[in-house]
Amino acid sequence: MGRKQQRGEATVEQVLDAALCVYAARGEQGLTVSAVTEASGVSPGSLYHHFGSLEGLLDALTMRWLGRLLDALATALEPARTARAGVRALVRAYFAFVREHPEAARLVHSARADHHGMGHAGEIRDFQQVRISSIAGWVGARQASGELAPLPGPLIESLVLGPVVGAARRWIAVGDIDLDEALRTLPERIWRSVAP
Known part of the structure; x- marks a missing residue:
């Protein structure tokens, strides 16, 4: 696995971990792009790149x-x-x-x-x-x-x-x-x- 692919997988894991934390704290209604990007430290563009949408x-x-x-x-x-x-x-x-x-x-x-x-x-x-x-x-x-x-x-x-x-x-x-x-x-x- 190449370095770029490893970084991409690490980003996906980071966003998913953060998304569950946001979900736990705020529920589904509180699971917004801004809440997840803030919690994960990942840019909105990166979130959309890996997942396509919220x-x-x-x-x-x-x-x-x-x-x-x-x-x-x-x-x-x-x-x-x-x-x-x-x-x-x-x-x-x-x-x-x-x-x-x-x-x-x-x-x-x-x-x-x-x-x-x-x-x-x-x-x-x-x-x-x-x-x-x-x-x-x-x-x-x-x-x-x-x-x-x-x-x-x-x-x-x-x-x-x-x-x-x-x-x-x-x-x-x-x-x-x-x-x-x-x-x-x-x-x-x-x-x-x-x-x-």
Whole structure:
């Protein structure tokens, strides 16, 4: 990698880090070009060069953290020897991510991220393909061995992650869910929905 490319990647990282800080402090409405350039020390021209627009920056920031969440889930699945243990590992990893990165979790679970995801689902899947394929491979292997119900992958994903995402959203937005209680309760209930 050349020096210019390294500087460009460092600038992108710097802007993304600053953008999350601005988002955490001011919310989506406060995420402006001037706020991000002030926080990052990067010129508006550089921001536009790397991201095209403020919308492009927000998309890149969301994809960055969605990728990190998917990495955490894939990593949690690797050592799970059984499908049941995998469900527990996924729930634990998801809630750990939400607790460790509450502002990033707020962004990933935002209405704006949902809206973007609905309009660009294919692009997002393509962009996250490596991460998604390792999780799909794990699920496929457990289905082949008879440990998971023979349901389509998207339905398994909905049954496993739907309740977890719902609980995480509620914790982020309202705060009336105890994630420790959810961690004790959800894995077994989710397991029953996907067991063979």
